Amino acid sequence: MKKIKYTGLLLCIPFIYACKPHPVTVSNKGGADTIAVQVRPLKQQANNATIAVSGQFTTDDEVMLSFKTGGIISNLNVKEGDAVKKGQLLATLNPTEINAQVQQANLATEKAQRDYERAQNLYKDSVATLEQLQNSKTNLQQAQQQLKAAAFNRQYSEIRAPKDGYILHKLANVGQQVTAGSAVLQANGAEAGKWMLRVGISDREWATMQLKDPAIIQTTAMPGQLLQGVVSRKSEGVDAETGTFSADITITGKKPQAIAAGMFGKATIIPSRSSNAGNTTWQIPYDALLDGDGNSGYVFVTDDNKTAHKVKVTVAGIEKNTVTVSSGLADAKALIISGSAYLTDNSVITVKSPQTASK
Structure with a gap:
């Protein structure tokens, strides 16, 4: 009985093979x-078909503001969205530690100055050698440089606005301990910096567009109004987070008052390549x-x-x-x-x- 089944199966194989698609x-x-x-x-x-893109408005001078030294924040004088003027005091650290370092450096400088003056008098009386005089002078110079470094650190234990602009983000709070260089505030020079729309583009769009290609920008904050712009930057690599290339479209002319950093916008890019x-x-x-x-x-x-x-x-x-x-x-x-x-x-x-x- 099994032989009959196997024989029937073998006879079907040519028919199955004949039903498979093969190149004619x-x-x-x-x-x-x-x-x-x-x-x-x-x-x-x-290649000169228009390209539709979208992204967020930003400026070319956004900056993360931080302290030169670490410490505990004692004052934050601004909130997100506040307008600031160049040189305005924005934040300070508790000054106890840095003031102590400056005082120590000052005392060391005063002692080195006395030692140097004493060595000069002894050298004139032929009691001290020339080497001792030179060493005391070197000690004085080292102490003076340490005092300068301490004074510099105290100067940058507070944050001041680098230019007129706005506070975009507050990244720390009063009472928080921060390390040297940790971002505390993000600001931009909204009045002086160039406003742009930062957009994501595909690899095909990246290959098509060129720098200085004209663009027309729209945003829901200004319905019915069109802004003129040009492509000012194309990324040379893919963004690891989005998996796409990016480009900046800089607004030509004066920045409209209705635009803020992070606002959504759309643009139509007109590639300049001929067909x-x-x-x-x-x-x-x-x-x-x-x-x-x-x-x-x-x-x-x-x-x-x-x-x-x-x-x-x-x-x-x-x-x-x-x-x-x-x-x-x-x-x-x-x-x-x-x-x-x-x-x-x-x-x-x-x-x-x-x-x-x-x-």
């Missing part, structure tokens, strides 16, 4: 097989790209629907189902989008319709 090949008169493929006409896309053959791209299906390596790969094209040619292309960007090609397809008429895996350079092909392929 037709033998031609020369003996070579003709491979059935599908093609798509190649259409160039001009000539050297500055065009092609959108091709992802499956048509073969042997992709970095920014290059290979595709099969045909000019006469009879012969396939393998050409190298430059990849400008990859999205979910498509690939943007920036060069390599200028002289091709049609792209082979199905059957490429069975082709070699100069393979003989026959073009099948999509209806035929679906059967």
Whole structure:
């Protein structure tokens, strides 16, 4: 009984294999097989199509303010959103420790000064040697430099506004102990700094836009109003947090009063590249790209629907189902989008319709 079952299973294998899809090949008169493929006409896309982006407003002079020394915060004289003037006192540390250090340095300087004067008198009386006089002078100079360092640290145990602007964020509170260099306040020079919209862009958009490309900016804070701007910066690497590139669009002209740091905005960038053959791209299906390596790969094209040619292309960007090609397809008429895996350079092909392929 088992032999009969196994024999029936073996007899079914050829039928199962015959039902599997295989590339359609037709033998031609020369003996070579003709491979059935599908093609798509190649259409160039001009790179100067507008680019829609969004992001947040900021300035080019945002700064984190901190103390030169560590200690306990005794005063914070501002709140988030406060306008400040250049030189205004914003925060101070408890001065007990730093004042003690300055006093110690001052006492050491006074002692070194007395020792040096005594060594001078003894040297004049031939009691002290020249070496002793020189050593006392060196001790005095060291003490004077330590006093300068202590006075400098005391000066920067308080935070003053570097320029006219606004307090964006308060990062510490009164009574909190902070280390040297820890950010306490974030401020900007809202009146002097250049306002910009910082936006995220895809790799394709990054490749298309250039510095100084014009842009039109909008924000819901000013409905119906348009701001003019230019692309002032393109990042040279991907942001680790967002996974995208970034760009800055600087507002040209005076900053509108309705804009604040962190506010959301949209922009339309108008790429300045002309639509000539050297500055065009092609959108091709992802499956048509073969042997992709970095920014290059290979595709099969045909000019006469009879012969396939393998050409190298430059990849400008990859999205979910498509690939943007920036060069390599200028002289091709049609792209082979199905059957490429069975082709070699100069393979003989026959073009099948999509209806035929679906059967």
